[in-house]
Amino acid sequence: MNEIWTTVKDFFSDNVWNIVKFFATLIIGILVVKILTAVVRKVFSRTKMEPVAQSFLITVVRFVLWLVFIIVLLSVVGVQVTGIITAVSAAILAVGMALQDNISNIASGIVIVAHKMFKKGDYIIVGDKEGNIVEINFVFTTLFTPDNKKITIPNSTIVNSAVVNAGANPKRRVNFTFPVAYESDVEEVRNIVLDVMNSNGKIYLDPAPFCKLKEFGDNSINFFANCWCDSEDYWDVYYYVVEKVFNEFKRNGITIPFAQVEVRDRTDVVEMPFDKSPLPSRVEKERPDPENRIEEIKHRYEETKRRLSRKKKAKDDLPEMPDDPVAPTSLDD
Numbered sequence: 001m002n003e004i005w006t007t008v009k010d011f012f013s014d015n016v017w018n019i020v021k022f023f024a025t026l027i028i029g030i031l032v033v034k035i036l037t038a039v040v041r042k043v044f045s046r047t048k049m050e051p052v053a054q055s056f057l058i059t060v061v062r063f064v065l066w067l068v069f070i071i072v073l074l075s076v077v078g079v080q081v082t083g084i085i086t087a088v089s090a091a092i093l094a095v096g097m098a099l100q101d102n103i104s105n106i107a108s109g110i111v112i113v114a115h116k117m118f119k120k121g122d123y124i125i126v127g128d129k130e131g132n133i134v135e136i137n138f139v140f141t142t143l144f145t146p147d148n149k150k151i152t153i154p155n156s157t158i159v160n161s162a163v164v165n166a167g168a169n170p171k172r173r174v175n176f177t178f179p180v181a182y183e184s185d186v187e188e189v190r191n192i193v194l195d196v197m198n199s200n201g202k203i204y205l206d207p208a209p210f211c212k213l214k215e216f217g218d219n220s221i222n223f224f225a226n227c228w229c230d231s232e233d234y235w236d237v238y239y240y241v242v243e244k245v246f247n248e249f250k251r252n253g254i255t256i257p258f259a260q261v262e263v264r265d266r267t268d269v270v271e272m273p274f275d276k277s278p279l280p281s282r283v284e285k286e287r288p289d290p291e292n293r294i295e296e297i298k299h300r301y302e303e304t305k306r307r308l309s310r311k312k313k314a315k316d317d318l319p320e321m322p323d324d325p326v327a328p329t330s331l332d333d
Contacts, residue, residue, distance in 0.1 A: 021076055022073070022076055025073055025076045029069040029072065029073060032065075032069070033062070033069055036065055037058065037061065037065065040061050041058050044057065067088070104156045105139045105140070105154050105155045105156050106139060106155075107156075108155035109136075109137065109139060110138065111155075111159055112141070112155055112159065113136065118133060118136075118163070119133070119136075120135070120136060122165055122167035122168060123165075123166040123167040124143070124163055124164060124165050124166065125163070125164035125166065126153060126158055126161050126164075127161055129153060130143070130145065130164075131144050131145040131149075131151055132167075134150075138155070139154070140152045140154055140155065141155060141158055146235070166231065166234070167231050169231065170231060171204070171228050171229070171230060171231065172228070172230070172231045172234050173226050173227070173228050174226060174234060174237050175226045176193075176224070176225040176226065176238075176245075177222055177223070177225075178193060178222070178223045179217060179220035179221070179222045179223075179256055179257070180220055180221060180223065180249070180254050180255065180257075181221075181255045181257045182220065182221055182257075184221065184254050184255070186213055186221075188252065189223055189249075190211045190212070190213075192245065192249065192252060192254070193209075193211040193223065193225050193245055194209055194211050194225075196244040196245050196248060197211075197227045200237060200240055200241070202229050202230065202233040202237050202240075203227045203229050203237055204229060209226070210226050211223055211224070211225035212224060212225075218259075219257045219258070219259050220256070227241070
């Protein structure tokens with residue numbers, strides 16, 4: 001025991017300043033980390049950044065501060081931190097490669113929150129998935145469909161797709177198409193549709209409901225109608241108008257036709273004009289004999305050869321020009 005006590009006493013007496021420095025660094029470091037974290041949280045709280053983004057960034061800042069604090073503390077003790085930094089960097093790189101899909105989702109989550117693409121409660125459509133947003137985090141976005149199914153979509157999928165946000169605005173337009181028979185009265189149909197839409201208090205009167213004849217279909221004339229309502233009342237208004245218009249059409253004798261095919265029984269004699277002359281006699285096309293074709297090619301070759309020979313002879317008969325002609329020195333020359 002005396003030897004142990006002597007060893008401990010010698011250690012503290014020889015390293016008193018290192019021990020003081022260690023505890024001073026520990027206390028100051030903890031205070032600095034807490035103060036900086038509080039400052040960052042206060043700064044973010046004064047911005048318009050979404051709470052989920054603030055929480056994520058504060059977590060990242062806190063992690064970095066604690067990591068730097070631990071490395072500084074180890075260096076004060078006398079540990080060589082170069083190897084530790086290298087090991088930590090390699091570990092971060094390995095984890096990043098293993099979790100690259102999740103990192104992509106996190107980056108996409110930051111983009112979604114930073115740009116405020118949508119918010120909790122909005123009704124969005126992503127590809128063939130749609131529903132109300134119930135949760136947004138930095139990895140997934142969770143939706144509830146109208147039939148209460150839960151859909152979890154990776155944030156990278158949302159960022160890389162076209163997103164339709166039906167709940168971005170407080171008001172939303174509801175569109176309808178009503179096909180009726182061709183013999184229907186246009187003004188009567190229009191008045192029925194407008195009366196139905198005006199009878200629902202969830203439908204805005206300004207902008208006023210709209211209904212006009214749009215097109216002539218194969219089996220019906222089609223009316224286009226629309227009205228405006230609050231976004232949360234969209235489906236209530238849609239089903240109300242469709243059901244009430246159908247009932248009012250039946251009440252007023254307006255029919256919605258099925259696909260129709262018109263069949264006629266012809267009693268007249270069908271006469272089809274035609275050319276009564278017989279087919280012409282076959283006349284063979286005149287084609288060159290292959291042997292005559294070869295003779296013709298030979299004749300063209302000999303003619304070309306003679307022409308080139310004449311050109312060469314005419315060129316050889318030209319007088320030769322002196323190699324170094326003397327330039328004239330005056331107008332007389």
